[in-house]
Amino acid sequence: MTPDMGTAKTFLLTIAALALAAGGVAAAMVYGGLYNVASTEQHTQVVYSVLETAMRQSVRLRARSIETPRLDDERMVQHGAACFRDKCVQCHGAPGVAQSDIGKSMQPVPGPLVDAGQRWRPRELYWLTRHGIKMSGMPAWEFHLSDEDLWATVAFLARLPDLTPQQYAAITEVRVVPGGSAPVAPGAASCGRLQAAPSQPADLQRGKRALYQYACNACHTIPGVTGSTPHVGPPLDGMARRSLIGGKLANTPENMVRWLRHTREVDPLTAMPDMGVSERDARDIAAYLATLD
Ligand code: HEC
Numbered sequence: 336m337t338p339d340m341g342t343a344k345t346f347l348l349t350i351a352a353l354a355l356a357a358g359g360v361a362a363a364m365v366y367g368g369l370y371n372v373a374s375t376e377q378h379t380q381v382v383y384s385v386l387e388t389a390m391r392q393s394v395r396l397r398a399r400s401i402e403t404p405r406l407d408d409e410r411m412v413q414h415g416a417a418c419f420r421d422k423c424v425q426c427h428g429a430p431g432v433a434q435s436d437i438g439k440s441m442q443p444v445p446g447p448l449v450d451a452g453q454r455w456r457p458r459e460l461y462w463l464t465r466h467g468i469k470m471s472g473m474p475a476w477e478f479h480l481s482d483e484d485l486w487a488t489v490a491f492l493a494r495l496p497d498l499t500p501q502q503y504a505a506i507t508e509v510r511v512v513p514g515g516s517a518p519v520a521p522g523a524a525s526c527g528r529l530q531a532a533p534s535q536p537a538d539l540q541r542g543k544r545a546l547y548q549y550a551c552n553a554c555h556t557i558p559g560v561t562g563s564t565p566h567v568g569p570p571l572d573g574m575a576r577r578s579l580i581g582g583k584l585a586n587t588p589e590n591m592v593r594w595l596r597h598t599r600e601v602d603p604l605t606a607m608p609d610m611g612v613s614e615r616d617a618r619d620i621a622a623y624l625a626t627l628d
């Protein structure tokens with residue numbers, strides 16, 4: 336054996352030993368339960384920085400080709416204020432408003448978003464709001480806010496840094512109309528999901544995503560959807576072959592939409608809650624479920 340070959344062999348053996356040791360440490364962390372998942376323990380600075388950088392780069396890459404509409408319309412900003420008040424304040428707080436207990440004790444802690452516009456372009460804020468951030472507690476709003484709501488929220492985020500607590504209170508004020516039944520806020524009436532045109536063809540892949548955006552997999556084991564195997568509701572594999580839905584309705588696409596949208600009207604005694612599924616989302620989910628045989 337030449338000295339060169341000897342050096343190469345020692346080198347390879349060292350690499351192999353190091354890889355084995357790293358694997359051993361990782362296995363001990365995972366199977367030995369050594370990594371503390373408590374939200375009362377912060378990540379170390381190194382772990383935090385790595386996660387933060389990975390998140391930032393991931394968002395930048397994915398938001399690159401999104402086109403930003405005009406965001407300076409005053410009605411749009413007011414509409415966004417209502418969305419922010421209804422969907423974001425509980426975790427992020429607002430000028431003069433603290434987060435709820437849920438927002439205060441999360442790890443990572445959700446920031447007040449007054450400086451978000453310095454760190455993110457509008458298209459990145461749109462992407463973050465629409466898709467959420469996995470394993471951080473930042474929800475995805477794609478299935479709960481319309482595109483119009485999402486961009487309006489982004490438009491409002493640009494206004495947020497300039498608002499005093501008094502101005503924030505004024506722009507999100509809930510006014511009770513005398514004689515009217517529901518409280519009305521300046522833009523609030525229109526914040527929420529839009530019903531899509533019923534002519535759109537059902538979209539299987541969208542339906543599959545809707546299943547975990549409506550938390551159906553919290554109760555049902557569903558083929559194609561990652562998760563634990565809960566048994567609160569019946570597993571949905573073989574759904575296409577079943578003759579009845581919930582033991583009540585003939586298994587047709589229209590009836591599936593009805594079951595998903597008006598569950599407790601179909602069966603007032605069922606343990607499945609009304610999940611607030613929109614018409615379009617229900618049709619897409621029904622299309623996906625019809626493929627499970
Ligand atoms: C259930 C709590 C919760 C709600 C509700 C929530 N967020 Fe978040 N948000 C988080 C968490 C947690 C993070 C992650 C913070 C981090 O990674 O540092 C986050 C991060 C963000 C970020 C990136 C922040 C930054 O400083 O870089 C943006 C932008 C954002 N949220 C916007 C929104 C908007 C807009 C809404 C309302 C439509 C909203 N969030 C609702 C919890 C929430």
Ligand code: HEC
Pocket residue numbers: 546549550551552553554555567568569571574577579580581582595602604605606607608610612620
């Ligand atoms: C909190 C738990 C829970 C959640 C969340 C939930 N379900 Fe259910 N689901 C149930 C239970 C319980 C049943 C059985 C109802 C019965 O037969 O009365 C059921 C029944 C069903 C059935 C009929 C199954 C069969 O074999 O006839 C379908 C389909 C269904 N759920 C789909 C969904 C979808 C899609 C979602 C999300 C939009 C969802 N469920 C969310 C608990 C839940």
